[in-house]
Amino acid sequence: MVSPEMQKLAEERAARMQAAIELKEPDRVPFLGLGGDVIAAYAGITAHEYEFDYEKNRAAVIKWLKDFPADSATGGLGGLDNLTMSVAFVDFPDLANQFFMVNGPMNDVLDMKFARFPGRQLDANSSRQFIGGKNMEAEEYDELIADPVKFSYEKILPRISNNLKDLGSPTSLAAMARLGMVKAQQAAEMGKLAQALAELGYPRGGGMTYAFAPLDYIGDHLRDLPNVVLDIRRYPDKVKAAAEAILEVLVKWTLQGKAAGAKTASFPLHLNEYLSPKLYREFYWPTLKEYILRVRAEGMNSRVFCEGWHDPHLDTFLDLPAGWGYVALEKTDVRKAKEMLQGHTCISGGIDVGVVISGTPAKIDEYMKALLGDMMPGGGYICGPNVGNLPRETPIENIAAVYEAVEKYGKY
Numbered sequence: 346m347v348s349p350e351m352q353k354l355a356e357e358r359a360a361r362m363q364a365a366i367e368l369k370e371p372d373r374v375p376f377l378g379l380g381g382d383v384i385a386a387y388a389g390i391t392a393h394e395y396e397f398d399y400e401k402n403r404a405a406v407i408k409w410l411k412d413f414p415a416d417s418a419t420g421g422l423g424g425l426d427n428l429t430m431s432v433a434f435v436d437f438p439d440l441a442n443q444f445f446m447v448n449g450p451m452n453d454v455l456d457m458k459f460a461r462f463p464g465r466q467l468d469a470n471s472s473r474q475f476i477g478g479k480n481m482e483a484e485e486y487d488e489l490i491a492d493p494v495k496f497s498y499e500k501i502l503p504r505i506s507n508n509l510k511d512l513g514s515p516t517s518l519a520a521m522a523r524l525g526m527v528k529a530q531q532a533a534e535m536g537k538l539a540q541a542l543a544e545l546g547y548p549r550g551g552g553m554t555y556a557f558a559p560l561d562y563i564g565d566h567l568r569d570l571p572n573v574v575l576d577i578r579r580y581p582d583k584v585k586a587a588a589e590a591i592l593e594v595l596v597k598w599t600l601q602g603k604a605a606g607a608k609t610a611s612f613p614l615h616l617n618e619y620l621s622p623k624l625y626r627e628f629y630w631p632t633l634k635e636y637i638l639r640v641r642a643e644g645m646n647s648r649v650f651c652e653g654w655h656d657p658h659l660d661t662f663l664d665l666p667a668g669w670g671y672v673a674l675e676k677t678d679v680r681k682a683k684e685m686l687q688g689h690t691c692i693s694g695g696i697d698v699g700v701v702i703s704g705t706p707a708k709i710d711e712y713m714k715a716l717l718g719d720m721m722p723g724g725g726y727i728c729g730p731n732v733g734n735l736p737r738e739t740p741i742e743n744i745a746a747v748y749e750a751v752e753k754y755g756k757y
Contacts, residue, residue: 554602
């Protein structure tokens with residue numbers, strides 16, 4: 346049972362985030378909170394237990410959020426990008442979004458070649474790992490362009506999953522049946538976590554759904570990053586045609602999330618750091634821009650997480666209408682972004698996790714005071730870490746210092 350006080354708190358948190366996205370000043374700066382591998386360590390469990398034991402995962406998340414509350418909930422059963430399965434099953438809306446992340450129990454069933462999990466392929470306290478690789482030959486671009494869904498199902502899925510390499514075989518059919526059982530169990534467990542989060546004052550529904558830049562699908566899941574950079578030079582027309590063909594599939598997939606109640610499309614950018622401004626604008630940005638505009642036309646905001654250095658490409662966001670969503674930054678200085686984008690695009694990030702890991706509470710207090718003093722005026726800022734994962738060894742007193750500083754300096 347969710348108390349009236351917690352319902353009110355959830356409304357306040359949601360309103361605070363929405364005000365920042367709309368480039369306004371809320372009552373205080375929205376704070377995304379910190380998390381990552383440190384959540385399991387704080388609960389006294391291994392990374393393996395956190396990834397594979399649903400009850401221990403839920404208890405760890407609840408313990409963390411009780412002690413370190415923020416405006417959005419962090420933690421839970423995460424996973425690795427598994428976009429090929431979402432593309433392959435995009436004509437089945439009840440399945441496509443369920444397959445986007447492959448977590449530990451799902452990988453036990455599918456045995457994905459790109460996936461490494463603690464207590465399985467890795468040490469019990471390691472972070473899960475995505476191992477990139479080439480899964481498509483350059484000569485196959487025409488097949489991809491002709492039908493991305495068929496190509497992803499018939500050609501790529503068998504190449505990336507050891508248990509689906511012979512589609513239609515008893516092994517593959519058993520894997521899909523077992524996957525259904527795992528997902529049904531996880532749905533029940535996620536329902537328990539959602540109820541627990543609601544009882545802690547976090548909003549229900551209306552959250553994020555997934556989105557993916559079309560050229561990142563080619564780079565991450567088909568050709569790998571070095572090859573797609575070469576393909577841009579060698580087969581420029583085919584790369585553009587492939588990105589446009591994939592765009593149609595991915596927009597359909599993202600809007601399935603909207604139909605389930607999501608209000609924000611979340612894009613992680615991967616290839617951005619490897620392209621010059623000229624190549625970014627010619628090959629990467631056109632389909633990403635259209636993607637953002639098309640989901641906006643359907644009433645959705647976008648969150649674009651710019652991994653790596655995004656400095657040469659910041660100005661492209663000015664091609665979008667003001668208030669389109671928000672940009673989260675890893676290595677790019679949020680102050681530089683504010684100088685260019687204030688009044689147009691909400692900015693998220695700014696907390697360098699390196700400072701949290703290696704600093705002292707006093708130094709962190711100074712750091713946070715300066716960050717909030719620079720970024721809060723004028724609104725349109727969401728305070729959060731530059732990357733989502735803090736290692737197990739992160740000093741808890743340093744984490745507490747961040748939360749205390751946000752409380753101290755974060756009021757408008």
